[in-house]
Amino acid sequence: MPELSYREAVRDALSQAMRQDEDVFIMGEDIAEMGGSMGVTHGMLEEFGPERVRNTPISEMALAGAAIGAAVQGMRPVAEIMYEDFMTLAAEQIVNQAAKHRYMSGGQVSVPVVFRTQGGAGWSPGAQHAQQLEAWFVHVPGLKVVFASTPEDVRGLLWSSIYDDNPVVFFEHRTLYGIKGNVPEEIEPIPLGKARVHREGEDVTVIATGRLVHESLKAAEEAEKEGISVEVVDPRTLQPLDEEALVASVKKTNRAVVAHEAVTRMGFGAEVASVLQYQAFDWLDAPIERVGAKFTPLPFAPAMEQFVIPHVDDVLQAIYRTVNRKN
Amino acid sequence: MPELSYREAVRDALSQAMRQDEDVFIMGEDIAEMGGSMGVTHGMLEEFGPERVRNTPISEMALAGAAIGAAVQGMRPVAEIMYEDFMTLAAEQIVNQAAKHRYMSGGQVSVPVVFRTQGGAGWSPGAQHAQQLEAWFVHVPGLKVVFASTPEDVRGLLWSSIYDDNPVVFFEHRTLYGIKGNVPEEIEPIPLGKARVHREGEDVTVIATGRLVHESLKAAEEAEKEGISVEVVDPRTLQPLDEEALVASVKKTNRAVVAHEAVTRMGFGAEVASVLQYQAFDWLDAPIERVGAKFTPLPFAPAMEQFVIPHVDDVLQAIYRTVNRKN
Amino acid sequence: MAKVEEKKASLRKDELKDVLREMLLIRRFEEKVEERFRAGELPGFLHVAIGQEACAVGVCRALGDGDVIASTHRAHGHTLAKGTHPNELMAELYGKTEGCSHGYGGSMHLYDVQHGNLGANAVVGGGLPQITGAALAFQLRGEPRVAVAFFGDGATSIGTFHEALNLAQLWKVPAVFVLEDNKWAESTPESQHSPIRDLSDRAKAFGMKSVKVDGQDVEAVYKTARQALEHARSGKGPVFMHVDCVRLHGHYIGDPQVYRNKDEARELAETRDPITLLRTKLEVSDEEFEEMDAEVTEIVEASVEFAKNGTDPAPEDALKNVYA
Amino acid sequence: MAKVEEKKASLRKDELKDVLREMLLIRRFEEKVEERFRAGELPGFLHVAIGQEACAVGVCRALGDGDVIASTHRAHGHTLAKGTHPNELMAELYGKTEGCSHGYGGSMHLYDVQHGNLGANAVVGGGLPQITGAALAFQLRGEPRVAVAFFGDGATSIGTFHEALNLAQLWKVPAVFVLEDNKWAESTPESQHSPIRDLSDRAKAFGMKSVKVDGQDVEAVYKTARQALEHARSGKGPVFMHVDCVRLHGHYIGDPQVYRNKDEARELAETRDPITLLRTKLEVSDEEFEEMDAEVTEIVEASVEFAKNGTDPAPEDALKNVYA
């Protein structure tokens, strides 16, 4: 099994799709010579040329819209929005157009487009370069939403997203690009809507996304030392959501923690907690804990930044709170 | 006590603020001669003139941004975004700019701006003219979010929003403009962050916003006939959220239903349910029910539209489900 | 680049009669829509294009078979001109499954993909970037097709317009951007929404070829559109086609137009009605015109019958078509 | 309209020396920032404006006391030129409470409201509508103040730019929009992001008065800015000020500039460095220059000292300033 970084895994999925399929192309700001602001598309210009690795002007709305228009014509564009914060600029096209064309036309068209974007704190980018907005898109019928946390997952999920006939909003996390992991020799598509159990456990289920998957795995190890057995599950696809897997896990452990980097209030964890309390009400021995960023914009100074976003210890404390809760 | 329609109540708050305060002005598309697409600002051009009742071009981003810029200079602009769906176009300015200026500047500026908008289904506007996106803004630290459901509330809350030193996203609901209600002779500011108990009850708490407040009140009457005593609470301000009032009510009734017109998934009800299950875990005798639109864009044909959005009966069924649940 | 049958530079007299007939059909259709809306039969929010028929028909006549359009909130005329049967359009306005969007769309979301109508758009400017994208797909595939966006004067203030046209010109994609300049954005006159008096100047920001035409003269619209399409199709880049036209009725059906001088609309109706203008030019006799009128009126009446006899979607059909 | 002391049309020689000193201060400051970033002392994401000092200094010198600016991601030069002390700027880059944004902002979010700096913006184009709005407030209140936005060539593709300038011109607000045209948007050369070769044409879409100036010639920038400000202040409407300038270093600190011909940057440094150009013009002797250099270098060094000795915000301070 080859080892790839998360960054390379994204690139590999894009490149392999482009090799086998003329309809796939990528577009975005500075993705050509520069290889994207995160280096994800590095070298792709050389292989595929400027027609299929298209630098765009700074026009988030038009680049998203152009991708939608090409998708309706049967192509499979992958549009990169450099930072999640700039999804606010593309929101009209993604939310009112891509998500709704199929529906409003009564099924006449499909919109096989992927919007890749990334964000995340931890390097003092400040308040306008690190928001985690996945919850917004989960609220929009017609979109699928993916947030992958490992090289293997990001490759297999991106592949499935490219070949899905629906618009997919695909979240990557800046601090994950460098992490490495083994991936299958050949790309194995990972079906959208299937959660991944990263670690089995008996006492509490931690449901985490993105960077928090790794924090949660570390927290689980810590907890293990205290004799607490933690199951860690990554939904991977936030929409459609693998409710069955999440509920099954919680019915087994009877306790749940939901963790993500986005602010807790109205974050994705709210939806997960709502689903769990509804479907596993009689199984729950403690309230569902939510771990997320504190309710502030992201501050610049590292000490404040680290205080705002959640880490291993926040997950661990949540685990302690829930297992220490008498039922 | 004079009787005003919801529409007149909004107009009254705007007009009274503009009469007493040169810094208050309104801007938006077609708000002048036409009085806005919902007639809210009807007649205000005549009283205040085109400088203070400013028609704008179709430029949601710039009109939101211009309001922010004027607010930073100490004015108190009220910008109207004609439909909530077009908030997607103004999102960058509201979310990255208005919400964050104070924070990013370390407290140097404040941004006393109000973004009024409206939406809502029930008249076959189709998928791009009726979305309910309040949940998005609740997820953004730095914004306050209001959603008023009665003439009295809308007037008192709009007043407080205009005089709040923070950016407020103020949601109105299209189908409520015509409803009438008594209001105090003089405007009584309603503090942001205070829920309103519309109806006291013992068996179940329904927490509802916007149009669903009225549906819930009707459902409560129906339920009463079956001997079920329903408390109906409207948070009115979604951010800051009056968690205390909601939790207190649920600790009394031990059962909760959350109802809004937005799609259930990742809707505001998810946040409320998460807060309640956490803070009132030991008091809950049944899972928290969520009532919201089904997970589709809004269809055009009336029969489908009515099927998608929630009504009295959906609230009533949720009430039945929760009270019939053995604990 | 593959060959495509370019439309001829001008229309014969018999073809112009057909054009007249088509404009009249649209007019009668729109009048019927107003009537049925006022009778309370039509749900939703409707905008008619009475006075602007020449733009829809002139442009759509000039299109080749594979060409596509994106329309606006004022979409009935474009939709009919692009080949959707009146029955299917009327059925959509009644929210029936036989409608061109199967009852999911409504007046502001008319689709007929088979006929190259990629959809009306209820968001001003919303369709423009997608036309750039459709044209990009044609360019990438080497298909000799053109993508055409309709939009109004009000739409030229929105960022979407700027970004979409800039991108189209940068990439020289085969697109034509048709500005239907009726001088109003709802209640807002052009002087209140645009700082410039000639919206053709908008194209200068992109260095886009721009052409201007009297939108009440359907022949002129056709000819100009044909040239614009040829330019775009031949790989020379997109064209900004500025169509000067008039909105004879209100912004939406029921609009009391309190903001508008009544004489203005009356005078426009008398002097600038594109149907009267063509009829006069072609010297169509009263008799012939009445015959034509009777014919299209019958089609329109039949469309109402068709629509009323259509099938209401089952409520739970709402759950379909959300995902492919 | 109240009176305001307009800056004089041109600068005396001693003033120009002061300008040279200021540009040199910015240059040394930026170099120091690069150095400290490479040493791993500075968190975040930084962009220096080396080569573009003349634009910042020329424009800001021309501003009146009550005038305000909004800046971009490349904000250090504007911030210093608008009057923020180097200590406070450096402290901000180190994330200290003594910083001009008290550690909440960072390089891309520099504020100094007391000095009329309404904030740098990490969203391209993000500040433009707010400058329109600030200018609107000045207009409504009858204050003789002007609001000035800086932005780059890359920003002219974004819808925000179009909407903001359109609105400003429509309402004739006292604003000046300063385009710092360094021909690059990150790695994307102007030919790949704009369809037009002269970005002054962007202003034509709004009928906005536009002026163009060599941005490496600080005197020219000053004079042009002064005229633009006078125009705006006198109620004649906003001005589009196109400043032709050069980016001598990478887009961000650490940018290997793989996309750029190395000779281009070298040649620009030799021929178009605004500091060298002014120094030559003023015939500043080596000795005088070195003295000046030593002086500003000391200020820069002191700012690093100041910053390092600054106070780290307490972690829980993060919870402050979210709401007023």
Ligand SMILES: Cc1ncc(C[n+]2csc(CCOP(=O)(O)OP(=O)(O)O)c2C)c(N)n1
């Ligand atoms: C983004 C957006 N803002 C506002 C509206 C509301 N609206 C619908 S049509 C219209 C006026 C459009 O004017 P124009 O583009 O000239 O088209 P016309 O109605 O004249 O055909 C407005 C403001 C909208 N649909 N979309």
Ligand SMILES: Cc1ncc(C[n+]2csc(CCOP(=O)(O)OP(=O)(O)O)c2C)c(N)n1
């Ligand atoms: C809306 C938005 N899109 C993308 C970016 C990423 N980005 C930061 S600077 C930049 C290039 C800006 O170019 P220009 O406006 O010419 O300014 P310059 O960097 O040359 O000073 C880009 C694409 C951003 N900050 N905001």
Ligand SMILES: [Mg+2]
């Ligand atoms: Mg118009």
Ligand SMILES: [Mg+2]
């Ligand atoms: Mg640049």
